[in-house]
Amino acid sequence: MPHLIIEYTKNLEQDLNINDLLKAMHAELAKRTDIFPLGGIRVRAYPAENYIIADGQEEDAFIHAALKIGGGRSDAEKNDAGKALFAAMTKTCQAIYEQRYLGLSLEISEFTHGTYKKNNIHARFS
Numbered sequence: 001m002p003h004l005i006i007e008y009t010k011n012l013e014q015d016l017n018i019n020d021l022l023k024a025m026h027a028e029l030a031k032r033t034d035i036f037p038l039g040g041i042r043v044r045a046y047p048a049e050n051y052i053i054a055d056g057q058e059e060d061a062f063i064h065a066a067l068k069i070g071g072g073r074s075d076a077e078k079n080d081a082g083k084a085l086f087a088a089m090t091k092t093c094q095a096i097y098e099q100r101y102l103g104l105s106l107e108i109s110e111f112t113h114g115t116y117k118k119n120n121i122h123a124r125f126s
Contacts, residue, residue, distance in 0.1 A: 001070040006045035009061040024088040039122035062103040071112035
C-alpha cells in the first residue's frame, strides 16, 4: 500500500493526458516515503465507459481518485497527503476545468484489518 486508483469519464480522453495525471499524483506519494514506502506505491487509472452525470444533458465529466492505505498514519499525515494529491490533480486538470464541466474528487480509505499482501519489490529499495 498505498494504492491510488483513478476513475475518469471516457469523454476526457481527448483532453486529458492520463499519464501526466498519473505521474503528478505518483510524485506526491513518492515525496512521502517516510509514510508510504516507495516499493508499495501503486498508481493506476481506468476510464468509465458508461455513466450519467447530473441531468445527463451536457458533456459533463469527472475524475475520482481513491487512495487506499494501510493503518498507522496520523490524521495530519493523511490530511497532508490528501491535500497534496488533490492539488496535483487540480493543477494537472486546470485547463480542462476551465473549458468544460468537470467534477474532481479524492477520498482516502484506511484499512486496519483484512488486508493480506506479499511484496518483494521493497527489497530493491532497502
